[in-house]
Amino acid sequence: MAAQRKASRYVVPVAVAGVAAATIGLVPALAASGDPDLPEITAQQLIEKIAASDTQTLSGTFRISTDLGLPSVAGLFPSAVPSGPGGSSTADPSAKLAELVSGSHTLRVAADGPDRQKLTVLDGSDEYSLIHNGDDVWAYDSTSNEVFHEKTEKAEKAEKGARGGAPKHEKLPATPKQLADEVLKAAGDTTSITVGGTAKVAGRDAYQLVIKPKQSGSTVESVKIAVDASTGTPLKFTLDSVSGGKPVVDAGFTKVDFAKPAADTFDFKAPKGAKVTEGAADRAGKDAEDEFGKEFGGGLGGLIPGLEQGGKGGADGSGPEIIGEGWTTVAKLNTGAPAPKTDEAPKEVQGFLDALGDKVSGKFGSGTVFKTKIVNVLMTDSGTVYVGAVTPDKLVSVADSAK
Incomplete structure (x- = not known):
């Protein structure tokens, strides 16, 4: 010890x-070969298109690959036993989803508005699922047969509001153009934002938004986001380092469908014999919602x-x-x-x-x-x-x- x-x-x-x-926000990404012929569009118009996107439903499969350039930690702590924080649960999202920042993973996703999302990580025969359905967040780790349950932060805030402690809402840009103006203003003299051609992503036509630092000394070579030409939904994210080699982040849709998923997609019942852990509302629920926000939000905040x-x-x-x-x-x-x-x-x-x-x-x-x-x-x-x-x-x- x-x-x-x-x-x-x-x-x-x-x-x-x-x-x-x-x-760094992970937006699903994988570009197929072929460059579609699309009408010309400016960077500001493309940002407005992203902001105006009203995509509420989708399902699909994508892969996330990350290469931080770290040496292998295999065998570093051979006596370590996988577990959640404090040994609570291997299904705890705050620990499990951190694994996505290394290696390659296949994920299956589904979304039906802001209150229902599902993300499943498929690693071989093992499966890890994270489900947000209304006021509940459920996570299931098939390897250990453990379940993690948490009330969402939204539910906690509603309870506080009923007691007279309703949270204040910050003022946000009211229109896509205002949001685009804010993005370009925030970029200022430090950032170049351009449209870098077109691409095919999971069989769909997309524009490529290219974000590059103008300052010397940054490790970021570029951030590229492929945006669905029809819906304005971000489909591709690639983060390249000035050190070259494989992208730091390359995660992408191999299939995507914008139809409404079946309602029972988001149902969850703990399997027989599974250990169920109730999480701390001030920690894991927020972590889970933050992760869903990164996956399905599609925003540019944090990239600029x-x-x-x-x-x-x-x-x-x-x-x-x-x-x-x-x-x-x-x-x-x-x-x-x-x-x-x-x-x-x-x-x-x-x-x-x-x-x-x-x-x-x-x-x-x-x-x-x-x-x-x-x-x-x-x-x-x-x-x-x-x-x-x-x-x-x-x-x-x-x-x-x-x-």
């Missing part, structure tokens, strides 16, 4: 990078710097300090404790860390950059952490300037 606790200290940089990468960027935090414990803007934004966090020395890590962890981290030095002192293809983390020997979707050289430059 002591060895496991010691080893866990060295997983923090990997976890930070993985969680940060996972915040500034659309969902919070205010600056301080270094006084209230949050990270935000340095820079746009695609080269870096978060600085003072941990108050010296960084762990990798040469003191257990021998089974050292090889992994050597593949993941590079020793660096500068005006800031010395430290280690833990690398992925999209998010990099600089941990200084004095305990300051810098995180951003920027190159290692950019992190060192920011750290030098911050001293």
